[in-house]
Amino acid sequence: MKDKMILLVEDNPDDELLVLRALKKANVLNQVIVAHDGAEALDYLFGTGVYAGRDINDTPAITLLDLKLPKIDGLGVLRRIRADERLGRLPVVVLTSSREQEDILKSYELGANSYVRKPVEFNSFADAVRQLGLYWLVLNEPLPLQR
Incomplete structure (x- = not known):
């Protein structure tokens, strides 16, 4: 599973490390861009702030x-x-x-494609991330980003 970029928006260094380890363990070799807060994520996606000048047409396969x-x-x-x-x-x-419950409802109302709770135990977490990678990066046929 390579060449499709992943944007990980995560402020907790431990959770960031767990996601990166889980992706590696699942053989997901895609480039992972990490944004540590919401403003940084938006700067990346919109090519502003520290990401000014970045090719904004190079969008992640998944966030x-x-x-x-x-x-x-x-x-x-x-x-x-x-x-x-x-x-x-x-x-x-x-x-x-x-x-x-409110977070789940609001996420879907705002257009989230999926809502996944982070399992506490690493092997369960690694399996969840592996399944996410397999589905979203390999099996899913995405809509074109633009019409």
């Missing part, structure tokens, strides 16, 4: 989005993605520890 983020929370990031004509169809998987 793994935590909800509890500093600066701009995950729901705010999701709202901005879905409001943008260029990014509106970008696959976004909410990957979070939140079990709040």
Whole structure:
């Protein structure tokens, strides 16, 4: 599973490391761009801030989005993605520890493609990430990002 980029939006260094280890263990060799807060994720996607000048047409194959983020929370990031004509169809998987019913409902209302709770135990977490990678990067046939 290579050449499709993954955007991981995660502020917790331990969870970031777990996702990266799980992807490696699952043989997902795709480039992973890590944004540590919602503002950084939006800067990456829109080519602003530290990412000014980046080719914004080089979009991720999938965005793994935590909800509890500093600066701009995950729901705010999701709202901005879905409001943008260029990014509106970008696959976004909410990957979070939140079990709040409101977070699940709001994520889907704002257009999340999937909502996955982070398992606590590493092997379960690694398996969940492996399955995400297999589905979204290999099996899923994505809509074109633009019409």
